[in-house]
Amino acid sequence: MSISRRKFLGWLGAAGMGTAMGSSADAASNKHFTGYPGSMGVLHDINRCVGCRSCEAACNKVNELQSPDQVFTDLSVLDKKRRTTSDAYTVVNRYDPATGTGREKEEPVFRKIQCNHCLEPACASACFVRAFTKTKEGAVTYDASVCVGCRYCMIACPFNIPAYEYDEAFTPRVMKCTMCHPRIMKGQIPGCVESCPKEALTFGKRDDLIKIANERIQKYPDSYVDHIYGEHEMGGTNWLYISDVPFERAGMREDLGITPAPQLTSGALAGVPIVVGLWPVLLTGIYAMSKRKEKIAQEEEAQAVAQAVAGTEAEAEKKLSAALAKAAKDKETVVKKEVKKALEEAAKAKEES
Amino acid sequence: MSQEAAVAGKAPFTPDRSLFTRFNVIAGIIVIIGLVITILRFSGGLATVTNLDDNYPWGIWIGFDLMAGVALAAGGFVTSAAVYVFGMKRYHSAVRPAILTGFLGYALVVVALHYDVGRPWRLPYPFIMQQGTTSLLFEVAACVALYLTVLFVEFSSAPLEWLGLKKARNIVVRLTILLTIFGVVLSTLHQSSLGALFLIAPSKLHPLWYSGYLPVFFFISSIIAGLSMVIFESTLSHRYFAHKMDETHLREKEGVALGFGKAASLVLAGYFAIKVIGISVDNNWHLLGTCYGAWFLVELLGFVALPCFLYAVGVRDKNLTLIKWTSGLTVFGVALNRLNVCLIAFNWHLPSDEKYFPHWMEIGISVFVVTLGIIVFRFIVTRMPILYEHPDYKDGH
Amino acid sequence: MDVFYTLQDFMTYTKGVTYLLMAAILLGMAGFWCFLTDRDEDE
Numbered sequence: 001m002s003i004s005r006r007k008f009l010g011w012l013g014a015a016g017m018g019t020a021m022g023s024s025a026d027a028a029s030n031k032h033f034t035g036y037p038g039s040m041g042v043l044h045d046i047n048r049c050v051g052c053r054s055c056e057a058a059c060n061k062v063n064e065l066q067s068p069d070q071v072f073t074d075l076s077v078l079d080k081k082r083r084t085t086s087d088a089y090t091v092v093n094r095y096d097p098a099t100g101t102g103r104e105k106e107e108p109v110f111r112k113i114q115c116n117h118c119l120e121p122a123c124a125s126a127c128f129v130r131a132f133t134k135t136k137e138g139a140v141t142y143d144a145s146v147c148v149g150c151r152y153c154m155i156a157c158p159f160n161i162p163a164y165e166y167d168e169a170f171t172p173r174v175m176k177c178t179m180c181h182p183r184i185m186k187g188q189i190p191g192c193v194e195s196c197p198k199e200a201l202t203f204g205k206r207d208d209l210i211k212i213a214n215e216r217i218q219k220y221p222d223s224y225v226d227h228i229y230g231e232h233e234m235g236g237t238n239w240l241y242i243s244d245v246p247f248e249r250a251g252m253r254e255d256l257g258i259t260p261a262p263q264l265t266s267g268a269l270a271g272v273p274i275v276v277g278l279w280p281v282l283l284t285g286i287y288a289m290s291k292r293k294e295k296i297a298q299e300e301e302a303q304a305v306a307q308a309v310a311g312t313e314a315e316a317e318k319k320l321s322a323a324l325a326k327a328a329k330d331k332e333t334v335v336k337k338e339v340k341k342a343l344e345e346a347a348k349a350k351e352e353s
Numbered sequence: 354m355s356q357e358a359a360v361a362g363k364a365p366f367t368p369d370r371s372l373f374t375r376f377n378v379i380a381g382i383i384v385i386i387g388l389v390i391t392i393l394r395f396s397g398g399l400a401t402v403t404n405l406d407d408n409y410p411w412g413i414w415i416g417f418d419l420m421a422g423v424a425l426a427a428g429g430f431v432t433s434a435a436v437y438v439f440g441m442k443r444y445h446s447a448v449r450p451a452i453l454t455g456f457l458g459y460a461l462v463v464v465a466l467h468y469d470v471g472r473p474w475r476l477p478y479p480f481i482m483q484q485g486t487t488s489l490l491f492e493v494a495a496c497v498a499l500y501l502t503v504l505f506v507e508f509s510s511a512p513l514e515w516l517g518l519k520k521a522r523n524i525v526v527r528l529t530i531l532l533t534i535f536g537v538v539l540s541t542l543h544q545s546s547l548g549a550l551f552l553i554a555p556s557k558l559h560p561l562w563y564s565g566y567l568p569v570f571f572f573i574s575s576i577i578a579g580l581s582m583v584i585f586e587s588t589l590s591h592r593y594f595a596h597k598m599d600e601t602h603l604r605e606k607e608g609v610a611l612g613f614g615k616a617a618s619l620v621l622a623g624y625f626a627i628k629v630i631g632i633s634v635d636n637n638w639h640l641l642g643t644c645y646g647a648w649f650l651v652e653l654l655g656f657v658a659l660p661c662f663l664y665a666v667g668v669r670d671k672n673l674t675l676i677k678w679t680s681g682l683t684v685f686g687v688a689l690n691r692l693n694v695c696l697i698a699f700n701w702h703l704p705s706d707e708k709y710f711p712h713w714m715e716i717g718i719s720v721f722v723v724t725l726g727i728i729v730f731r732f733i734v735t736r737m738p739i740l741y742e743h744p745d746y747k748d749g750h
Numbered sequence: 751m752d753v754f755y756t757l758q759d760f761m762t763y764t765k766g767v768t769y770l771l772m773a774a775i776l777l778g779m780a781g782f783w784c785f786l787t788d789r790d791e792d793e
Contacts, residue, residue, distance in 0.1 A: 083407060083408070084407070085407060086407075122553055122554075124487075125487045125488065125553065126485075126488050126489075126490065126553055127485045127488055128479045128484075128485035128488040128490040128491035128494060129478050129479050129482060129483045129484075129485050130483040130484070130485045131483075131485075146475075146478055146482050146483055147471070147472070147475075148470050148471065148472055148473075148475040148476060148478050148479070149470045149471015149472045149475070150469075150470050150471075150490060151410035151411065151470075151471070152410075152488070152490050152550070154407065154410035155410060155411060155550075155551075155553070155554055155557070156553045156554060158554070158556045158557075160407070160408065162407075163407045164405075164407060164410060164471070165398075165471075166398060166399045166400035166403070166405060166406070167397075167398045167399075167400040167401075168398050168471075169395065169396055169397055169398040169401075170472075171472075172398060172399070172471040172472070253556065255556065256556050257555075261553055262487055264552050264553050264555065265487070265489055265549060265552045265553050267552075267565065268489060268545070268546065268549035268552055268567075268568050269487070269489065269492070269549075271545075271568070272492060272542055272546070275538060275541050275542055276538060276542070279534075279537065279538045279541060280534055280538060283434075283438050283534045283537055283538075284534065286438050286439060287437070287438045287440075287530060287534070290438070290439055290440030291440065293440065294440055
């Protein structure tokens with residue numbers, strides 16, 4: 001039973017490990033990071049978007065992406081919900097009012113989807129070759145020259161943004177919006193922002209954009225939901241949204257929380273070196289104990305065997321000496337008898353002569 | 354295998370009539386199909402042979418071949434720990450088969466990985482180019498690479514004996530305890546980290562499967578999978594390779610099944626308990642009444658609680674048949690759990706017309722990879738001292 | 751590296767150091783165990 005006790009201790013260690021990992025073995029729990037100061041961003045005003053898809057066309061041109069089957073002026077594509085693809089860094093979706101709610105007369109809502117350039121990008125946290133970088137300009141960029149194509153970034157992104165060139169045999173890349181980082185470095189603004197006819201996109205410093213957004217909300221309180229999407233979601237993003245309708249209505253998830261992605265895995269990562277530090281000690285200890293137990297068991301067995309052997313030997317010897325004594329006694333009796341007989345015969349012979 | 358089938362399939366000019374056994378023919382067909390799909394995959398890209406898309410970047414090559422494969426190969430560290438660290442000498446004959454299964458399992462995981470990643474020739478990049486140290490996948494990659502090396506060295510004693518390289522073999526055997534401990538450390542790390550991979554996507558994994566305890570769940574269930582795979586593999590080996598087993602192996606077999614079955618029952622009980630705790634900690638009881646909740650209960654009751662109970666009954670009654678069938682049930686259950694976390698409970702928000710189902714060619718490669726494993730297993734087991742002790746090395750390892 | 755602006759940068763650095771430490775710990779442990787058990791009597 002002590003064997004299962006030992007095993008139980010081992011599992012207890014693992015379970016205790018897990019509890020530690022589950023709570024706050026978070027190395028950065030008391031640290032606060034505010035991001036690169038003065039980083040740029042884009043404010044998307046959903047209220048102003050009319051779904052003209054000019055931004056899509058501009059993005060396609062600026063990034064020299066493949067021309068789609070349907071031209072950008074074709075608004076029938078809005079009948080279906082789309083997501084970003086390996087040929088489209090950005091898409092605009094139309095969100096119709098839900099049927100059966102009595103709100104069918106409401107106007108449809110249009111929203112532009114693209115990489116949100118998170119302050120703490122999940123893709124950068126997930127990538128095992130550091131192919132993603134959060135630049136100080138605010139853009140999250142991708143380095144195709146080191147990418148192995150594991151696609152963990154696509155699993156990690158809470159906004160489902162990165163797309164993959166599955167039909168490329170030899171040079172498949174992850175494809176996503178770059179916030180036109182090369183253009184920003186040259187002092188220009190992103191292609192989509194430049195092309196928007198309704199000023200639904202504003203490029204500027206993130207801090208300024210938050211101020212502008214708050215001002216706009218305060219100025220037209222009946223036209224805006226009092227929330228800047230991206231201010232805190234997933235730890236904050238550089239692409240911000242304000243809207244006249246609840247964000248859920250515009251197809252945006254409101255249940256993502258404010259925990260930045262790297263913090264989601266920091267607990268598990270923190271457990272790794274503890275296992276490395278303590279498991280060898282634990283296991284060597286168990287090994288030493290089991291070896292000791294084995295040695296003691298061997299010694300006890302040897303002792304028991306020796307004792308048993310000594311016991312049987314002593315008993316055998318006792319039997320032998322008893323038999324020898326008896327044999328000697330018997331012999332003595334016989335000899336006495338013979339001597340007596342001889343003496344009697346000698347006396348008889350003497351009498352007769 | 355069956356001689357009649359072999360004779361029936363014999364071509365007139367074949368000198369070795371036993372080559373076309375039923376197994377060989379089927380395996381051969383699978384291998385040929387696999388090779389064709391391989392060419393398609395690498396000449397045409399992933400889109401040619403998979404149903405992967407931007408919403409489902411990981412399919413069955415990750416969900417099954419990698420995740421389930423690594424869990425099922427855990428018998429190596431579990432058995433060697435039991436025998437060498439915990440000193441349970443009566444399971445000694447199970448070590449080499451378990452190490453072999455483990456080694457082949459991990460090797461095949463690496464093979465499957467070459468199919469899945471976009472640029473497999475860049476697989477060494479995280480080690481030689483840039484280290485994504487914040488990534489749990491980096492940790493998985495490092496640990497799997499190191500552990501595959503450990504398994505290879507542990508396994509190498511058998512081919513070294515086969516080749517008669519006494520000196521090298523003795524060095525390897527002297528390293529046993531060190532390799533075993535290192536193996537347990539590495540296994541703990543990567544088995545748990547495979548679960549931890551999903552910690553980064555709480556919005557995508559159904560809350561009944563998403564938990565801060567994912568790493569613990571994966572580690573504990575890997576022990577369960579390892580124990581059960583040893584029993585399962587032993588059952589199959591006994592059926593097809595009994596003629597290769599020596600007296601010790603045959604004698605200890607029952608003890609292995611009873612002992613490992615007992616351990617598996619105990620660990621399954623613990624796993625069940627912590628799974629329930631996981632629900633409680635996140636207050637997800639109400640979710641059990643949903644559709645996904647029902648599926649979660651199928652996994653928890655049918656493939657955790659049930660095998661726990663069946664193993665216990667089997668051990669108490671010394672019912673080896675029950676234990677053997679339960680090991681199969683358990684192995685299936687752990688594989689099911691990996692598929693649930695990776696594919697079925699993943700993206701649970703998505704409408705059903707956007708959900709993923711593997712392309713037949715993806716299944717083809719998975720079957721191909723497993724078949725390769727069986728072929729290599731058979732080659733090794735019929736020639737090298739795995740199921741028996743080499744007469745020259747009876748000193749005991 | 752003077753200051754870290756993002757948690758991501760902070761963790762990249764600290765985890766990097768940690769991995770190197772882990773390798774050192776494993777090698778060190780093995781060596782230390784040899785030192786500890788060197789003079790154990792042979793049975």
